[in-house]
Amino acid sequence: MTEMEITDGLDGKKNPFLDLDQDGEIMAMYIWIDGTGKQLRSKTRTLPYVKDPKPEDLPVWDTDGRKTDVTMEQDEGEYSDIFLKPIAIFKDPFRRGDNILVLCETYNWDSPDLSKPHKTNKRALCAENMLKCAHEKPWFGIEQEYTMFDYTGKHPYGWPKNGYPGPQGPYYCGVGTDKVAGRKVVEAHYRACLYAGVKICGSNAEVMPSQWEYQVGPCLGIDMGDHLWISRWILSRVAEEFNIVISFDPKPIPGDWNGAGCHTNISTEAMRQEGGYDKIVAAIKLMGEKPLEHIMEYDPTGGDDNRRRLTGLHETASIDEFSWGVAHRGCSIRIPRSVADEKKGYFEDRRPSSNADPYSVTNRIVMTICLGQ
Numbered sequence: 001m002t003e004m005e006i007t008d009g010l011d012g013k014k015n016p017f018l019d020l021d022q023d024g025e026i027m028a029m030y031i032w033i034d035g036t037g038k039q040l041r042s043k044t045r046t047l048p049y050v051k052d053p054k055p056e057d058l059p060v061w062d063t064d065g066r067k068t069d070v071t072m073e074q075d076e077g078e079y080s081d082i083f084l085k086p087i088a089i090f091k092d093p094f095r096r097g098d099n100i101l102v103l104c105e106t107y108n109w110d111s112p113d114l115s116k117p118h119k120t121n122k123r124a125l126c127a128e129n130m131l132k133c134a135h136e137k138p139w140f141g142i143e144q145e146y147t148m149f150d151y152t153g154k155h156p157y158g159w160p161k162n163g164y165p166g167p168q169g170p171y172y173c174g175v176g177t178d179k180v181a182g183r184k185v186v187e188a189h190y191r192a193c194l195y196a197g198v199k200i201c202g203s204n205a206e207v208m209p210s211q212w213e214y215q216v217g218p219c220l221g222i223d224m225g226d227h228l229w230i231s232r233w234i235l236s237r238v239a240e241e242f243n244i245v246i247s248f249d250p251k252p253i254p255g256d257w258n259g260a261g262c263h264t265n266i267s268t269e270a271m272r273q274e275g276g277y278d279k280i281v282a283a284i285k286l287m288g289e290k291p292l293e294h295i296m297e298y299d300p301t302g303g304d305d306n307r308r309r310l311t312g313l314h315e316t317a318s319i320d321e322f323s324w325g326v327a328h329r330g331c332s333i334r335i336p337r338s339v340a341d342e343k344k345g346y347f348e349d350r351r352p353s354s355n356a357d358p359y360s361v362t363n364r365i366v367m368t369i370c371l372g373q
Helices: 123-132 183-196 223-240 276-288 291-297 337-342 358-369
Strands: 025-033 040-048 061-064 081-091 100-107 139-149 200-205 211-220 245-247 262-267 324-326 333-335 347-349
Touching: 025 081, 025 223, 040 061, 040 223, 081 183, 081 223, 100 223, 123 358, 139 223, 139 358, 183 200, 183 211, 183 223, 211 223, 211 262, 223 245, 223 358, 262 276, 262 358, 276 291, 276 333, 276 337, 276 347, 276 358, 291 358, 333 337
Parallel strands: 025 100, 324 333
Antiparallel strands: 025 040, 061 081, 081 100, 139 211, 139 245, 139 262, 200 211, 262 347, 333 347
């Protein structure tokens, strides 16, 4: 069957209806993580305008879990409803005005009081544990890598139609048409995140052509997961405008090409103070006692996705070994050179995959280094 290119019929022109008055109403885009743990879903509802709304001001909604891979085990539709609880609000960079993006948690159909988080809801436990260790003020910063594909989702964007680009080397932080592809998406995404209120703090072209990275943080506790998930939704939504598909697969191209990670930077208040280096080393040693527990939470498939990436090659450590070092990007955990010199700061866990759930990742980290679990 021949692939059909998707177009919007406007041929790049501005949509003529988006400046219409909304008669005192706003459009709220409810966004949630589906049952795969990898993808986001969203739908819109009309709400009355409220100045500076808070999540608790917004109504709980519902969705059909069978159609979003949340309740696929159900053969009948009787129990397929999933409740969507608003937990974070961001400005909408696409509709603009007073319109909003609403990040939601999922709750079971038999839990109208929202007492039973759905089993695919990783945020609820993360929020609970972040509250327990709030006195330690855990900060996180995540480096989100991703790869662009053409509209088919099968061919890397900007790669030759027949064959491969030249070997890796000139593409990382590159400039020029022969070095990078997709910068318009990157720039649009950055601006859209800033407008929305996402704590994006940087971006760069990555080692493999058509692979990019952006950084979010520092974020305190549960905010890390909220901001990263919304940034992913914004990225995929921006890419729609360019007929580009975003892949968060950790090894999208087999062979001698870099994979994609979600390197996670961590510090507690004690690590950021004078003498914090000893606290950093102690935390890393605790994580070294639970390598499997961490790997299980560092991708949505319990380690299977990451096994394709963590081979010991292409700036990774083997998934079967734990290691750490100063300024060593081939280790499981890296202490930046500046941190070793200043004897305080943070450390970087290089193992989480690009499609990791940041709630699962940050939850596992605080369980190990803050709660002793």
